[in-house]
Amino acid sequence: MAMLINGQPGEQITALDRGLAYGDGIYRTIEIRHGQPRLWAWQYRRLAADASRLRLPVPDAALLLDEIGQLADGVVQGVAKVVLTRGVGARGYAMPADCQPTRMVSVSAWAGYPPERARDGVNVRWCDTRLSCQPLLAGIKHLNRLENVLARSEWSDPDMHEGLLLDQRGLLIEATMSNVYLVQGQRILTPRLDQNGVQGMLRDWLFAQAPQLGYQLEEADLGPAQLWQAEQVFLSNSLIGLWPVATLAGQALPQGHPCCLQLQALLAQQD
Template sequence: MLINGQPGTQISASDRGLAYGDGLYRTLEARHGTPLLWHWQWQRLAADCAALRLPCPDEVLLLSEIATVAANLERAVIKIVLTRGAGQRGYAMPAACTPTRIVSASAWGGYPPDRAADGIVARWCDTRLAIQPRLAGIKHLNRLENVLARSEWHDPAIAEGLMLDMDGTVVEGTMSNLFLVQGGELLTPLLDRCGVSGAMRACVIDTAVNLGLTVRELRLSPPQVLAAEEVFLCNSLAGIWPLRELGSQQWQPGALTRRLQQLL
């Protein structure tokens, strides 16, 4: 683990990331020290920094630090955490800040391969996402809604839970983004009020557009999800998981889902 470029495991107790969740993070896969989906990961990180008015680290520096922490791992999970750094008590942003940058690596644990091959079982979560457009899309450090939603079940047969916002609109999975296939179009929730805009989501959208597919971001209801021809979830570590079962509704992995899996 590197903290501001130096090996370490400790940060200040007054760090605003710890005190207020004042920061953001990205989680990604690296192979032989090279991060996957970096184009989209960097795009999202830079956009999130701008949205939070957080100084963005140098891209070359980050790539160097990723290579350093993953040097002894053939396949690694990389986590980048950026906070506004240490500060005095109070919510007000300091006029000048010295950000804290944490880059760590852990050995790849992976997921059961049958999730990608056969699809997964998911459930509806009771915990709902608050509507806050100022934070929509950002992978900020305040993820308690997702933590609470994931705590709702302990059945290992259920791989993911789908979350709604306070208006009952479908937003995302607890750790993934959602896509539907309907009438030859690719549909995904509009993330202008809440939710996380993941790097894999951006990659899927760009890939689909390059294939000549129509991609629409819109507000989706639970009945629309249940009526879809194909449904899949994705994130940067899991890749694409077809949805096999949600409540009483069942699907088989569809042709477009399989095509995107092969390409990505």
């Protein structure tokens, strides 16, 4: 793994950084292909939106792209991670008046998921962990991720690939590391993320791209029962791409709708 911290090679930060003290920052995980970050415009747009929501200075797109490019040079397939924190401040929660953010850019080897998951579908379960509701943080890929850690700790079976999360209201929100979609004819429904959840870059991309395949992607309040009424359920995440869901809690879900396959084909064409 190679890393730049505020542009300098290294992988150490001060333990006084607010990213550690309070989780006061954001991040993105980005696929690298042939030395370049995939879907960069979508990634950057989301990074910038999240930074603005937390009143973090938005780093320059060209600067980030240059730093990723330095580390990704010659990398055929890999994973970049960008972490942006509010840097070091005086003790206490108050945001420093003169914020000197910490910018961490790293590129590591492609950890890879078996490609048959995208083809054959994945097994998912319900998590007991229920997401809290906090509109001020909803959708942001921030560094306060203990709920995801607790949810992911509920299982260790390697044949169970993801866990679905309800929130305190009983609504379906997401899976531990991916967004979720329910296909019904030409409609695709995905949970509203105005109370909780992480707005993945591919979710934005799907909103923009689904119509050209004749699909209408819409936000909805979705309960767990609606998963069984869908013609297909699939997941998205910048590293996994799109995964159809084969089984939920050990029961087969409907398969065979072409939607996920069509979207996968469209996604495969993207740089």
